[in-house]
Amino acid sequence: MKPDSIKDGLWSSRFSEPTDAFVQRFTASVPFDKRLYWHDIEGSKTHARMLARIGALSAAECDTIVTALDALRDAIERGEIEWSIALEDVHMNIEARLTERIGDVGKKLHMGRSRNDQVATDIRLYLRAEIDAIVGQLHLLMAALVDLAEREAATILPGYTHLQTAQPVTFGHHMLAWFEMFCRDRDRLCDCRQRVNVLSLGAAALAGTSFPIDRDFTARALGFEGIAENSLDAVSDRDFAIEFAACAALILMHLSRCSEELVLWSSQAFDFIEIGDAFCTGSSIMPQKKNPDVPELVRGKSGRVYGHLMGLLTLMKSQPLSYNKDNQEDKEPLFDIIDTVKGCLRVYTDLVPAIAIKRERMREAARHGYSTATDLADYLAGKGVPFRDAHAAVGRVVRYAIAERKDLAELTLAELRQFSTCVEDDVFEVLTLEGSVAARNHFGGTAPEQVRAAVQRARQRLAVKKGKA
DSSP states (O other): OOGGGGGGGTTGGGOSSOOOHHHHHHHOOHHHHGGGHHHHHHHHHHHHHHHHHTTSSOHHHHHHHHHHHHHHHHHHHTTOOOOOGGGOSHHHHHHHHHHHHHTHHHHTTTTTOOHHHHHHHHHHHHHHHHHHHHHHHHHHHHHHHHHHHHHTTTOEEEEEETTEEEEEEEHHHHHHHHHHHHHHHHHHHHHHHHHHSEEOTTOTTTTOOSSOOOHHHHHHHHTOSEEOSOHHHHHHOOHHHHHHHHHHHHHHHHHHHHHHHHHHHTSTTTOOEEEOGGGOBOOSSOTTOOBOHHHHHHHHHHHHHHHHHHHHHHHHTTOOSSOOGGGGGGHHHHHHHHHHHHHHHHHHHHHGGGEEEOHHHHHHHHHTTTTTHHHHHHHHHHTTOOHHHHHHHHHHHHHHHHHHTOOGGGSOHHHHHTTOTTOOTTHHHHHSHHHHHHHOOSTTOOOHHHHHHHHHHHHHHHHHHHHHO
16 A cells, blocks of 8 residues: 555545645645654654553554654655655654554554644654754854953953944953843743643644543653643644744844944954954955855844744734644744754854954054043042033043044143043043953953953853753
8 A cells, every 4th residue: 555545544535536636735744844753753652652551552552653653763864755745744644654564553543632733742842852952052152252252351342332432342341242142042942942841742633532641641751841731722822933933033133233243343444353264255256355244144044034933923813723724834934943043053153263353453443432531521520520510521521632633542631631620640540441441340341350250150151051951
């Protein structure tokens, strides 16, 4: 018996004429959901063991099914299985192949379940594993950022607001800001995983099953931390996939922000860094070009993930309970989100160590734009001048310096005292770039001492989370 003909015994006996060939192709999901095969087989093996536990299968029948499923999985991994459009999806393909191999025993496997709760379980198993993989990749990227932050803990560059020079900061401090973004992403994924890790199997089509199933056994065997309490919700819920998509969109938003800075910093206008040649491309017409294609492409892929998130929300927004065929459309965007996030994180993990820092260029840029003006205002406030008065006085100093084409640190004591008699010789200690960053010597500040302390805390946070994984 050919596997395709087994479909007649699965559901088509209800119909008086065959499915239209185009409709068959149009409704089939196996071209993309076949990637769930490993999780479908693991779920089926556990379901068989549960059926044997409640007496619905004999021990021998269970062993036959489990052994055949293991052999089928190995055959799939060797590329020996031809997936059939006629069998619609990964579940029916596997069941048909199983029945082809072991006969009527294979037909008993579907007792007490439906493809509705089966696919929900498969997606949860798959997504749980992919979340773990993404968290692991985030860990590698965060570790690379911490290494770079430690190396550049005292490297000065301009800090910006509104993309205008604001105050000097350290490059290490800036890299740790990126680290914090991804730390939140990791924590969100770990939190999302709890809601992914809930067993749907046992809900059957929508109302549960008349078999005396043991859902606690199935949940423990598959590593689920919870069991879906309502059968209607269990088969129709895709909140967990949407929540993951939202977490992924935030990851890509953060990567896009990092990409934008790398693109700016590597331009001739900034010239703060050079990205390794392995992560850039040239021009087909302009031989001098070195384009930051990797960060640009990652920046662009954020829109792809945002679109999938909106697509999933739209998919679910008007669905009545319980399961609907609409839900077949959840897999392709979910799979593409996963592939996109993993690819972007991987390339960034390799890219970060390949960034060459142009320290002198950064420092020179920080000298312009009067980035130590706030330090001068703080200095005057420390001398007893009300801060708003100090702020106004420094505004006049900056206006004067602009007219004289001088940096604040280049003004003489006499020039500074024109605007406040509180200014003394010690003022020049706060007008230097090094003095400015060193003054921010508090928890969360940009002082090199604080950056190095933050690096050690970051390493501890990475070690704790790694230990829990």
